[in-house]
Amino acid sequence: MTKQRYFFLILILGSLSALGPFSIDMYLPGFPAIAQDLHTTVSRVALSLSSFFVGVSAGQLLYGPLLDRFGRKKPLYVGLVVYVLASIGCYEAHTIDALILLRLLQAVGSCAASVAAVAMVRDLFPVKDSPKVFALLMLVISASPMLAPTIGGYMVAAFGWQSVFLILFAMGALMLVASLFWLPESYAPDPTYSLHPRPILTAFWSVLRHPQFFTYALTGAMTFGGLLAYVSGSPLVFMDIFHVSSQVYGWIFAFLSVGFIGCSQVNSWLLRYYRSEQIVLVAMLCQSIIGLVFLLGTMQGWYSVTGTIVLLFLFLCCLGFSNPNAAALSIAPFSKNAGSAAALMGATQMGVGALASFGVSMFNTHTAVPMVAIMAGSALVALFLQVIGRRFMGEMVVASEDAGVLVH
Template sequence: MSKQRYFFLILILGTLSALGPFSIDMYLPGFPAIAQDLHTDVAQVSLSLSSFFVGVSAGQLLYGPLLDRFGRKKPLYIGLLLYVLASVGCFAAHSIDSLIALRFVQALGSCAATVASVAMVRDLFPVKDSAKVFALLSLVISVSPMLAPTVGGYMVAAFGWQSVFLVLFGMGFLMLLAAFFWLPESYPADPTYSLHPKPILTNFWTVLKNPQFFTYAFTGAMTFGGLLAYVSGSPLVFMDIFGVSGQHYGWIFALLSVGFIGSSQVNSWVLRYYRSEQIVLVAMVCQSVIGLVFLLGTTLGWFGVEATVGMLFLFLCCLGFANPNAAALSIAPFAKNAGSAAALMGATQMAVGALASLGVSLFNTHTAVPMVTIMAASALLALLIQVVGRRIMGQPVAVAEDAAVLVH
């Protein structure tokens, strides 16, 4: 494979992987404008984010079997077409209920891009290059939380919140064209692959009952729930409560993303000296302490904008250490069922994240307390799962030194 072809494939697969994160982050600064336009409040608008997380959770379990049965490209075409049509629907939405429903459909479409891109890395590149390719895809995905909300904030201010969905429509349409003309079919359709529920569910159950999997998958899911509580609650906290503009909110979100992304990169260096299971435990203890201090200070009114940003930064730094290691440990015991383990892990994360996001919306008190309470509770539950799970599973299966996990 030529260097030009190699770069081009990574660019397409990276953009496909980033479609979901862009769909989440780009419209966050538009929450107040959407609420005003659709005659509702910001808490109701955040339900459209919860419905997106539910769609991503369901879609991860759906597309895995479809990609193995029908090849990579046909399910990808269907998903991207669904995404494009749903984006047009979001652009034209005239009620909050229709926006919530259309965001669910949009999420189902974006999932095809996310799952297919990961599967195609395994198909198109040699095994020895997988770690490098996944690292490059992670780099593309990392651009989303730093770039998307900032760009979205300026677009909302200049052209209105509907313009964000016009851009997402354009991204989805360009990805559909790129997949059709330039992505090769990397995996032939397998007519023998069963889509009957029983063998699929049996496969998932085999994965789920593994003690190491459920310990670290649920630990990761709880920490991810804390992340999505922040993503869902931060527009309300910063723009509605603290009165920050959409543009400034985008910059705050980008700054906080540096904590998560930066600690994920530092984690690679720390792994030279400590095992993954040690890092996860220490990260969970630190995050629990930070969460409790954050909750106490928020309840007593100690924290203004700057202190809130600082506490969120520390909380997300802990997540940057915990999440990649928990993900790697979750799938480490599996050679045969690695795909099912990855899909189940991703679906579990998004399901818990959807519940956390929903909790922020339902328990709206026009303060930061609901968001911070869910973040602190998620950290404490993750620590509890760690303590109990480590006793049940005994010695964990080690993570290979060159293992690469793409975390969405």
């Protein structure tokens, strides 16, 4: 494979992987404008984010078996077509209920891109190159929370919130064209692969019952729920309560993303000196303390916009350490069912995240308390689950250093 071909494949796969994160982050600055145009509240607009998380959770379980049965490209085409059509629908949406439903469909479509991209890395590149390829994909994905809300903020201010979905439509269409003409089929369809529910559910159950998996998958899912509570609640907190503009909100979101992304990279260095389970425990303990301080101060009205940003930054820094290590430890025990474990872990994360996002949306109190309470509560429950779950584990299967870097 030539260097040019190598780079081009990584660019396409990275763009496919980033489609979902862009779809989440780019429209956040438009929440107040959407609420005004559709005659609803910002809290209700946030339900369109919750429905997206539900779609991502379900889609991860759906596409894994389809990619093994029909090859990589056909399910990818179907997903991208669904994504493109749903994006057009979001652009044309005239009611909040329609937007909520269309965001669910958009999420299911975007899942095909992310799941297929991971599978195709395994197919197209030598095993020895996989860590480097995944690291490059993570750089592309990590750029999305810094670029997407900033771009979205300026687009909303200049052209209205519908313009964001026009951009997402263009991205999906471009990915469809790139996949059709420049992405090779990397896996032959397997007609012997069963799509009957029983063997699929059996594989998932064998993963779920493993003590190390359910301990770290559930604790990681709870911390991820805290992250998505922040993503869902931050538009209301910054634009409705602190009255920052959509452009400024985009820059704040980008800055806060640096904490999560930066600490996930520092984590790679820490793994040279400490075990993953040690890092997770300390990170979750710190996250719980920060969450409680954040909640107490928010209830008392102590924090200005600056104090809120500082505490969110510290909370997200802890996530940068806990999330990749918990993910790596949850998958570490599996070789045969690694795909099922990854799909189940991702679905669990997004499922808990959807509940957290839904919880934030249910409280129209015009304060930051619901968001911060769910963030603090998720951290405390994660810490409790980890402490209790470790008592049921025998000898721990240790995640490799690469796993700690790549599972993100």
